[in-house]
Amino acid sequence: MEAVRRHLLLPPAPLRPNPLSSLAEVEPSPVIIGGMVLDIHAKPSVPPHPGTTVPGMVKYISGGVARNIAECMSKLGTQPFMISVVGNDMAGDFLLKYWRSAGLRTEGILQADDVATPVVSNVFDGSGELVAGVASVEAVEIFITPSWIYRFRHHITNAPLVMLDANLPPESLKAACITAYESGVPVLFEPVSVVKSRRIAPVAEYITCTSPNEIELVAMANSLSPSLKYNFHKIEQFKEKADAVEYLFEMLSPAMFFLLEKGIKLLIVTLGPNGVFICCKEHTNFMKDQRKCKQTLFSRQLLEKMDGCFPLNSRVNLCGESSSRTCVFHLPAISASVISLTGAGDCLVGGVLSALCAGFDIIQSVAIGVAIAKASVESEANIPDDISAANIADDAQSVLHSAKVLWCK
Numbered sequence: 001m002e003a004v005r006r007h008l009l010l011p012p013a014p015l016r017p018n019p020l021s022s023l024a025e026v027e028p029s030p031v032i033i034g035g036m037v038l039d040i041h042a043k044p045s046v047p048p049h050p051g052t053t054v055p056g057m058v059k060y061i062s063g064g065v066a067r068n069i070a071e072c073m074s075k076l077g078t079q080p081f082m083i084s085v086v087g088n089d090m091a092g093d094f095l096l097k098y099w100r101s102a103g104l105r106t107e108g109i110l111q112a113d114d115v116a117t118p119v120v121s122n123v124f125d126g127s128g129e130l131v132a133g134v135a136s137v138e139a140v141e142i143f144i145t146p147s148w149i150y151r152f153r154h155h156i157t158n159a160p161l162v163m164l165d166a167n168l169p170p171e172s173l174k175a176a177c178i179t180a181y182e183s184g185v186p187v188l189f190e191p192v193s194v195v196k197s198r199r200i201a202p203v204a205e206y207i208t209c210t211s212p213n214e215i216e217l218v219a220m221a222n223s224l225s226p227s228l229k230y231n232f233h234k235i236e237q238f239k240e241k242a243d244a245v246e247y248l249f250e251m252l253s254p255a256m257f258f259l260l261e262k263g264i265k266l267l268i269v270t271l272g273p274n275g276v277f278i279c280c281k282e283h284t285n286f287m288k289d290q291r292k293c294k295q296t297l298f299s300r301q302l303l304e305k306m307d308g309c310f311p312l313n314s315r316v317n318l319c320g321e322s323s324s325r326t327c328v329f330h331l332p333a334i335s336a337s338v339i340s341l342t343g344a345g346d347c348l349v350g351g352v353l354s355a356l357c358a359g360f361d362i363i364q365s366v367a368i369g370v371a372i373a374k375a376s377v378e379s380e381a382n383i384p385d386d387i388s389a390a391n392i393a394d395d396a397q398s399v400l401h402s403a404k405v406l407w408c409k
Helices: 002-009 065-075 090-101 138-143 146-150 153-157 170-181 194-206 214-223 241-261 297-306 344-357 362-377 389-402
Strands: 031-033 037-044 056-063 081-087 109-112 119-124 130-136 162-165 187-190 266-270 276-281 326-331 404-408
Touching (some): 037 090, 065 081, 065 162, 081 138, 090 109, 153 170, 170 194, 187 344, 194 214, 241 266, 241 276, 241 326, 266 344, 266 362, 276 362, 297 344, 326 389, 362 389
Parallel strands (some): 031 162
Antiparallel strands (some): 037 056, 266 276, 276 326, 326 404
């Protein structure tokens, strides 16, 4: 293992003219950097009892935040370029077999004998909520090094966007961020967990967008605030959904506004059954180079169904002339028949990124992400096998019609 690590930590070779790796030869594709994980899901058919086994279902499922997002994007017609690591073991072969069968590129995925493929073992209750889990994902931190990332710098500099998950070690996060930032490529930071979300602090100036939940949002703000401390006290029960949204906005808006002050352009804050907050400056345009936006069959089907369904566009300006107003929007969640919640957040982000790559605006893209998250919770797999453009369009329209401007000052 040490030999492989020493090799990967070597500084990148100087750039040399190479027709096979020139910018002209690299097809613009979103770059996803982070973990590929084998998820082992155990769901009991009766209430579990400490100290003994109970009957139930145990399944192997392809997982990992970055991997899930990339797979979701591929099922929506967007072909991402994945930079990751797996071992030359059963779990690694399992993950790569699917990747190849889906026609996705594997050049950016390191497979080595001395690597143990990341594995997460989760136990759920009968309703699909996570009860306990054990994660062994050290390979992401050890082997996705700056040197490995630099090997694919042309893919990064030519990408419409880059997504990083916070499983990456700090030096690799910085290497990827700076490479993208210097080429004007927008960067989305996916926090992964409360502890790892704090890794945004050294790279916040390079981050275009981040997608935390409520607790991750506050942790990120606190990691960037040496003196002020932001707090969040979750209240489970509200008589009305609107009361919950108003409370969440009151609690979270200081942290959201603080992160915007630190240079992050766009916040997509997931609120579970209470939907999503979008927080940004009024003139924000995530995709800086529209020439890299590429319509797919799926996105064209969505566009045909959603044509004219932009109820907030006449009230706010997200893509036009500069404005100093900060805006917060609320998009509601969609009622669903819940089977599993594990892939919902990743599907939301994958849906948002795929829609942005296809040229949808920020609010439309988040509405599409919410609709795909609904499809995810109704599936046992992290990423649904069949995603219907017609159903996604209908659900996204429903979200857009219920969207509200909470703040624009």
